[in-house]
Amino acid sequence: MKVLNYGSLNVDYVYSVDHIIVGGETQHSSKLEVFSGGKGLNQSIALAKAGVPVYHAGIVGTDGDILLDACKEAGVNTKYIRRLPVKGGHTMIQVDKNAQNCIILYGGTNQMQTKEFVDEVLADFGEGDYLILQNEINMLDYIIDQAYEKKMKIVMNPSPFDEKLNSCDLGKVYLFLLNEIEGEQITGYKDKDRILDAMAEKFPDACFVLTLGSDGAIYYDGKEKVFQDIFKVKAVDTTAAGDTFTGYFIAATIEGRSIQEALRMAAKASSIAVSRPGATPSIPEAEEVKKELEIL
Secondary structure (H helix, E strand, O other), X not given: OOEEEEOOOEEEEEEEOOOOOOOOOOOOOOEEEEEEEOHHHHHHHHHHHOOOOOXXXXXXXXXXXXXXXXXXXXXXXXXXXXXXXXXXXXXXXXXXXXXXXXXXXXXXXXXXXXXXXXXXXXXXXXXXXXXXXXXXXXXXXXXXHHHHHOOOEXXXXXXXXXXXXXXXXXXHOOEEEEEHHHHHHHHXXXXXXXXXXXXXXXXXXXXXXXXXXXXXXXXXXXXXXXXXXXXXXXXXXXXXXXXXXXXXXXXXXXXXXXHHHHHHHHHHHHHHHHOOOOOHHHOOOHHXXXXXHXXX
């Protein structure tokens, strides 16, 4: 069984501000930091740091050295990452004094996947292999269809949610990991229980993890619900919190841990990540997560 994460790779430009800027306002930033990021890369690094060998597929641009270096440092296999001679994907992130963030995303090379490249990547994967996806690359509909034909287990984080997902056959997804906002965008409901019930009705062959911010997370398979509270910490930067949670949850389930154990590890890893600046640099190693859980 192999794990492939086909997803985005972004250079993150993080500006520290007093408050998130509003229309017409000019504000000085107290600090600028440059990090590796992208939902895809964040999740691959979380998987790797959690102890799961993972291949990352995607495209970087002329500014992609920092992203390839981050993969290699974390142990992510870069065999399926290509480089194009154009500007790569990047983000401009505001982080305020309360650690809340606001993100502008430029797709760049993340939006340059082709059918030929997808076929080349998926040729090396087959039945029972995991495919992790997010919505920061193009060709998602084709990737899902081809992976499903190969009987891969498709895990979807439908973020950021937009109209592109309407062209995807999400009925082919094995596991959804989503937050309340994405849940409302897909189902039309705000209440967590109604979101989960509607998701189960809409996608009866899937199971779901709904993250609720400071209210924890819930797993639902259409029959049983499992709840996990957060581990309270002083937040510094929440940028990669959800991606850390996603990577650790998937890793724990692949290792054969129970759903409750997987949620607990994911919640602890996420709590560590928000206590540190940056996206990929904030993601903890498995030993640190396990050590902190043993102390509790």
